[in-house]
Amino acid sequence: MFIKSISRAVIATSLFLVFMGAAQAGPTRYPLTVQNCGAPVTFTKAPEKIVSIGQGMTEILFSLGLADKMVGTGVWVGPVLKPFEEANKRIKRLADNDPSFESVVGQEPDLVAAEFEWHVGTSGSVGKRDQFGELGINTYVSPADCVAKNNTTGGDGVRKELFTMDLIYRQISELAQIFDIEERGAALIAELKAREAKAVASIGTAGNSGLPIVFWFSSEELAGDAFIAGKNSAPAYILKTLGAKNVVDTEEEWPLVGWETIINADPAIIVIAEMDRRRYAADSAAAKIDFLENDSVTSQMDAVKNKRFVLMDAQSMNPTIRTIDGIEQLARGIIASGLAK
Numbered sequence: 001m002f003i004k005s006i007s008r009a010v011i012a013t014s015l016f017l018v019f020m021g022a023a024q025a026g027p028t029r030y031p032l033t034v035q036n037c038g039a040p041v042t043f044t045k046a047p048e049k050i051v052s053i054g055q056g057m058t059e060i061l062f063s064l065g066l067a068d069k070m071v072g073t074g075v076w077v078g079p080v081l082k083p084f085e086e087a088n089k090r091i092k093r094l095a096d097n098d099p100s101f102e103s104v105v106g107q108e109p110d111l112v113a114a115e116f117e118w119h120v121g122t123s124g125s126v127g128k129r130d131q132f133g134e135l136g137i138n139t140y141v142s143p144a145d146c147v148a149k150n151n152t153t154g155g156d157g158v159r160k161e162l163f164t165m166d167l168i169y170r171q172i173s174e175l176a177q178i179f180d181i182e183e184r185g186a187a188l189i190a191e192l193k194a195r196e197a198k199a200v201a202s203i204g205t206a207g208n209s210g211l212p213i214v215f216w217f218s219s220e221e222l223a224g225d226a227f228i229a230g231k232n233s234a235p236a237y238i239l240k241t242l243g244a245k246n247v248v249d250t251e252e253e254w255p256l257v258g259w260e261t262i263i264n265a266d267p268a269i270i271v272i273a274e275m276d277r278r279r280y281a282a283d284s285a286a287a288k289i290d291f292l293e294n295d296s297v298t299s300q301m302d303a304v305k306n307k308r309f310v311l312m313d314a315q316s317m318n319p320t321i322r323t324i325d326g327i328e329q330l331a332r333g334i335i336a337s338g339l340a341k
Contacts, residue, residue, distance in 0.1 A: 026182060027180060027182075028046070028177050028179075028180035028182065030045050030046075032177065034140070034177070034178065036139075036143070036174070037117065037141045037143065037145075037146035038146065039129060041138050041139065041140060042138075046178065046179045046180050047069065047109075047110045047138065047178065047179065048069060048110055049069065049071045049107065049108060049109045049110050049111070050069050050070045050071065050111045050112075050113055051072040051073070051094070051104050051107050051111075051112050051113070052073050052074075052112075052113045053075050053098075053099065053104070053113070053114040053115065053116075053119045053126055054115020054116055054119065054142070055073075055075060055076050055080070055315060056115045056315060056318055056319070056322070057114060057115040057142060058070075058088075059081055059315075059320065059321060059322070060168075060171065060172060060175065060321055061113065061175070062081070062088070063081075063084075063172075063188055063321060064172070064175060064176060064179070064181060064184050064188065065184055066175075066179060066181075067084065067087035069179075071091070071092065071107040072092045072093070072094045072099070072103070072107040073088075073092070073094065074094040074095045074096075074097070074104075074126070075095070075097060075115070075119065076093070076096050076276075076277075077276065077277050077318075078274070078275050078277070078313060078315060079276065081322075094107075096277075098119060098125050099126060100126070101126060101127040101131065104127065105127075105132070105135060105137065109137055110136075110138060111137070111138045111140060111178075112138070112139045112140075113139075113140045113141075114126070114142070115141075115145065115318075115320075116142070116145050117141055117145050117157075118151060118157075120139050121151065123152075140175070142167075142168075142171050142319070143167050143170050143171050143174070144163060144167040144168055144171060144234075144319035144320075145319065147161075147167055148160045148161035153252075155252065155253070156253035157252075157253050158252055158253065159232035159233060159251055159252075159253050160232070160251060161232060162231075162232045162236060162240065163232060163233060163236065163237050165192070165193075165237065165323060165324070167319060168192075168320065168321060168323065169189045169193075172185045172188055172321075173185050173186075173189070176188075188321075192321060192324050195324050195327075196241065196324050196327055199241075199242075199324075199327045199328045199331045200241060200242065200327070200331070202331050202332075203242060203243075203331050203335060203340055204340070209243060209244070209339070209340070210243065210244065210245045211243075211244045211245060211269065211334065211339055212244075212245045212246075212265060212266065212267045212268050213239055213244045213245065213246070213267055213269045213270075213271060213330075214229075214246075214247045214265065214267040214270055215228060215233075215246075215271045215273070216270060216271065216272055216273065216282075217254055217273045217314065217317060218273060218275075218279075218280045218282045218288075219281065219282035220281065220282075221280075221281050221282075222282050222288075222291045223259075223291065223295065225256040225257055225258050225259075226256065226258075226259065226262065226282070227254040227255075227256060228254070228256075228257040229246065229254065229317065230250050230251060230252045230253050230255050231248060231250060231251065232251055232253075233253050233254070233317075234317060234318055234319045234323050235271070238323065238327050238330055239330075241327055242327065242330055242334065244330070244334070247262065247265035247266075247267050259295075259297065259298055260297075263298065263300075263301055266301070267301075267303050268302070268303055268308065268337070269303055269308045269330075269339070270292070270301075270303050270304070270309050271309075271310045271317075271330065271333070272285050272288050272289065272310065272311050273285065273314040273317055274311050274312065274313055275313075275314035275315075289309060292304045292309075308339075310329060310330055310333035312326055312330070313325065313326075313329075
């Protein structure tokens with residue numbers, strides 16, 4: 001069966017958890033200096049005009065209620081979370097992929113917030129941090145893309161430690177502090193933690209089963225090597241949280257893996273990324289499934305014969321607030337597959 005993924009907004013959960021998280025918040029004192037991806041960033045006041053680069057970063061800013069401060073966005077994989085559709089329409093989209101440096105500074109932001117260092121970093125494709133700094137523009141990069149991660153190796157980088165949602169919670173907390181909205185940040189974190197706990201509880205003892213599972217993001221060519229989630233990636237965190245097993249053992253974020261290796265690992269479930277992007281031949285989920293079912297070799301995999309596919313929004317495979325969606329989606333998929341014990 002196909003388990004269709006549906007992106008879910010942050011839902012109302014335990015009021016007690018929200019209250020307790022918010023009660024710990026306090027007002028921000030400026031000037032505020034934040035250590036961000038190896039660089040000190042000082043804010044003399046809350047930023048008033050933001051350009052966000054990366055859908056995951058944009059959706060965190062939306063979730064913190066900062067849409068009214070956003071003057072431009074770039075780098076989109078799919079539709080925005082539904083609660084933010086109207087707000088998103090009012091914000092200028094500079095590019096679906098990488099915006100130019102000129103288009104970003106043309107919005108006259110006082111903060112550029114980026115999801116990935118390859119967009120804003122030492123060799124950023126959009127711009128270097130120093131370039132923005134020379135114009136008096138602060139930059140902030142998600143800690144999830146730089147803590148215990150080497151982005152100088154090319155590709156999607158090498159993650160030396162397992163990603164955890166604590167990095168996203170750190171990002172939320174730091175942004176909330178920067179904008180002096182710490183109660184909102186604490187409440188959002190409490191809600192996400194409650195959702196994660198509920199998803200884990202939903203599969204019961206299946207969490208101890210160690211099911212072998214593979215995450216397929218895309219491929220440059222359908223029959224070629226596949227971009228598969230590495231052992232320390234966001235999908236690896238999803239698997240560990242649910243007690244499942246990653247079939248890949250490499251520190252690369254999204255290594256290219258041959259199908260012979262994947263077949264030998266014999267995954268019980270194949271998690272397939274869905275996205276609107278059409279950069280590679282295998283970006284389409286339908287194209288991925290067609291290949292798996294009609295290729296003479298992959299069609300012999302047990303997971304393919306039994307159609308144990310979980311379709312998951314590509315953003316849920318990135319280190320974002322949607323990683324929680326991914327935990328929920330895979331939990332439902334394990335239950336629906338009949339493999340839960």
